[in-house]
Amino acid sequence: xxxxxxxxxxxxxxxxxxxxxxxxxxYDLIITARTKDxxxxxxxxxxxxxxxxxAITTDTGAxxxxxxxxxxxxERFSQIDVLVNNAGICMTAPMSKTNIEDWExxxxxxxxxxxxxxxxxxxxxxxxxxxxxxNVGSFGGKVPLPNMTAYCTTKYAITxxxxxxxxxxxxxxxxxxxxxxxxxxxxxxxRAVFKDSDPQQMKQMLSSPLVSxxxxxxxxxxxxxxxxxxxxxxxxxxxPTFLHRLFPGITQSMLQLATKSN
Ligand SMILES: NC(=O)c1ccc[n+]([C@@H]2O[C@H](COP(=O)([O-])OP(=O)(O)OC[C@H]3O[C@@H](n4cnc5c(N)ncnc54)[C@H](OP(=O)(O)O)[C@@H]3O)[C@@H](O)[C@H]2O)c1
Numbered sequence: 001x002x003x004x005x006x007x008x009x010x011x012x013x014x015x016x017x018x019x020x021x022x023x024x025x026x027y028d029l030i031i032t033a034r035t036k037d038x039x040x041x042x043x044x045x046x047x048x049x050x051x052x053x054x055a056i057t058t059d060t061g062a063x064x065x066x067x068x069x070x071x072x073x074x075e076r077f078s079q080i081d082v083l084v085n086n087a088g089i090c091m092t093a094p095m096s097k098t099n100i101e102d103w104e105x106x107x108x109x110x111x112x113x114x115x116x117x118x119x120x121x122x123x124x125x126x127x128x129x130x131x132x133x134x135n136v137g138s139f140g141g142k143v144p145l146p147n148m149t150a151y152c153t154t155k156y157a158i159t160x161x162x163x164x165x166x167x168x169x170x171x172x173x174x175x176x177x178x179x180x181x182x183x184x185x186x187x188x189x190x191r192a193v194f195k196d197s198d199p200q201q202m203k204q205m206l207s208s209p210l211v212s213x214x215x216x217x218x219x220x221x222x223x224x225x226x227x228x229x230x231x232x233x234x235x236x237x238x239x240p241t242f243l244h245r246l247f248p249g250i251t252q253s254m255l256q257l258a259t260k261s262n
Contacts, residue, residue, distance in 0.1 A: 002026055028051050115161070137178050189202050
């Protein structure tokens with residue numbers, strides 16, 4: 001029987017690249033996102049690789065829909081081996097411009113969406129005494145980013161969720177990994193909500209040669225599963241992340257200076 005991976009946010013960007021990489025490596029796939037036509041197009045590509053796929057549109061912020069999809073996936077494939085929590089949204093705004101609806105929306109997808117999938121799949125993993133949980137976080141979950149309080153709150157929460165869950169589940173045979181991309185060349189920033197900040201300035205970063213590609217992140221996810229890696233920072237944010245871990249006071253001052261000069 002082929003192994004199966006469940007990937008959220010697989011209609012484009014990092015999730016799409018990850019789904020195709022797993023398919024090329026012999027996995028059957030359960031993929032989800034909200035946009036039907038894009039998801040179906042990825043499903044066709046997976047079928048052309050001679051893999052089976054279940055592609056169902058779901059809002060990962062809707063608990064009962066996520067639970068239903070996971071039950072459907074287990075019914076169809078008998079087993080799920082890898083969960084990749086990846087569906088996420090971005091918002092750039094100071095706290096004073098972030099209203100409660102904004103907070104609820106981003107926390108719902110970026111945090112609750114991850115908790116719902118883990119909660120629904122955990123009994124299956126525990127019963128089999130095996131499984132891989134891969135949480136796609138962000139370097140914004142390791143280093144505070146100016147004017148991104150809501151986004152960083154969700155991504156720091158993912159870091160906490162991942163690291164604590166690893167302590168709990170590794171002794172039970174379940175591997176938990178955090179993949180933290182740097183700025184990556186997907187439509188993520190195009191689709192982001194910008195309040196009181198210049199979208200062009202952020203988007204200009206995408207033309208830098210330091211930007212990662214979705215395929216780089218997909219490869220990191222694949223390696224994390226293959227080699228049971230605990231945490232990977234993908235791309236150019238490795239250095240600031242390392243510096244922030246060692247010298248948080250210095251990086252905080254530098255980021256404040258950068259914020260003032262904008
Ligand atoms: N790109 C970057 O610079 C960057 C940097 C650091 C971390 N990351 C993280 O990497 C992950 C993937 O980002 P990406 O760059 O691939 O972004 P992307 O191209 O915008 O893709 C996001 C995916 O999530 C799906 N999605 C969004 N809201 C959803 C919801 N409520 N329910 C189900 N699916 C939903 C989208 O599909 P639909 O819209 O069709 O639902 C899409 O498939 C995110 O967790 C993000 O925080 C990205």
